Amino acid sequence: MISIKNLVKIFKSASDSVRAVDGVTLDIGEREFFVLLGLSGSGKTTLLRCVAGLEKPDGGEIAIGNTLVSSAERKFFIGPEGRGLGMVFQSYAVWPHMSVFQNVAFPLINGPYRMSRAEVKKKVMTALDMVQLAGLADRPAPFLSGGQQQRVALARALAVEPKVLLMDEPLSNLDARLREEVRDEIKNLSNKFGIAVLYVTHDQVEAMALADRVAVMSKGKVLQCAPPRELYDAPSSREVCEFLGATNLLDGFVSNGGQVDTDLGQLACAISDGNLRNVSVAIRPEELQMAAAPTGLENEFAAEVLSSTFLGELTVCDVKVNGRILRFKTTQSAAPARQVYIRLPADKLKLFAR
Ligand SMILES: Nc1ncnc2c1ncn2[C@@H]1O[C@H](COP(=O)(O)OP(=O)(O)O)[C@@H](O)[C@H]1O
Numbered sequence: 001m002i003s004i005k006n007l008v009k010i011f012k013s014a015s016d017s018v019r020a021v022d023g024v025t026l027d028i029g030e031r032e033f034f035v036l037l038g039l040s041g042s043g044k045t046t047l048l049r050c051v052a053g054l055e056k057p058d059g060g061e062i063a064i065g066n067t068l069v070s071s072a073e074r075k076f077f078i079g080p081e082g083r084g085l086g087m088v089f090q091s092y093a094v095w096p097h098m099s100v101f102q103n104v105a106f107p108l109i110n111g112p113y114r115m116s117r118a119e120v121k122k123k124v125m126t127a128l129d130m131v132q133l134a135g136l137a138d139r140p141a142p143f144l145s146g147g148q149q150q151r152v153a154l155a156r157a158l159a160v161e162p163k164v165l166l167m168d169e170p171l172s173n174l175d176a177r178l179r180e181e182v183r184d185e186i187k188n189l190s191n192k193f194g195i196a197v198l199y200v201t202h203d204q205v206e207a208m209a210l211a212d213r214v215a216v217m218s219k220g221k222v223l224q225c226a227p228p229r230e231l232y233d234a235p236s237s238r239e240v241c242e243f244l245g246a247t248n249l250l251d252g253f254v255s256n257g258g259q260v261d262t263d264l265g266q267l268a269c270a271i272s273d274g275n276l277r278n279v280s281v282a283i284r285p286e287e288l289q290m291a292a293a294p295t296g297l298e299n300e301f302a303a304e305v306l307s308s309t310f311l312g313e314l315t316v317c318d319v320k321v322n323g324r325i326l327r328f329k330t331t332q333s334a335a336p337a338r339q340v341y342i343r344l345p346a347d348k349l350k351l352f353a354r
């Protein structure tokens, strides 16, 4: 539905130039919920604005549906009004001097659509219904909570019945509880509509909860693009691994026979790449195993529990193994003993070249 080829966007100033988007190629499916995930400054917003037609790329092409909307090489560019997209941004951008109804009606009345009053009314009320705000149509926009304002922005984007919805950190101004509620609503609506969504966030939990596929961005480039589970279980680099959640990392080097020498001691690992020498070994806190007595299985070490924090559904412990501190997470709530055995199951260890 959205096809991006070799996209480049450079910002030049007197002193330097930034390749905000640096050769990105992505294909987003017709009904796909696609998330761009990355730290602040990684180029997510710029990429989204290029798709929207709010930035003119310096290289590459963008097509929406089967229509080419931008080609730097062919000097071809269609502006935002001609792209038929819905957009929701971080700030609600709800107009304060208008009612909820007028806010949602605005793009229908002022866009290229030329609709009758009755048609506008029908589309606005349908959109408000979808975000459960039909009862508040006449309320002045400032008299809404943050979550309600963001839903108005969502209704306004959906009212034009776009084939593609672009969203840039739409939840970041909401408090934690509302954020989850509106997040679930966005997911439900996108399922119901079967539209393509291109969604930007720096929050990996949000990305995992929403996405069919995630592209992890850094310095204008896509590091890896995959469904959330695959990114989490099989990150292609240490950077992606660390970005997707807490990780224990150990430096080591591969010795013969499938062993890696680390600060902890020798670890048995499944080594798929025969060229690996200097490596980082990664294991997630919930993948460690803890036992009160030795089990005799591989990669097990005596450990001292330094701290144990009960968080309700989870207990998080810091344990010291041969001078190294590892983070351990478990759903068992009983406090562990001070002396325990920690195991790093060989099949859970991820190896990255260092
Ligand atoms: N209008 C602009 N002028 C100059 N530099 C910009 C502009 N917009 C973004 N940048 C730079 O481009 C890079 C990517 O920014 P951005 O796309 O906003 O990242 P993100 O949304 O991932 O935080 C940053 O280094 C930023 O400073």
Ligand SMILES: [Mg+2]
Pocket: 041, 044, 045, 046
């Ligand atoms: Mg941004």
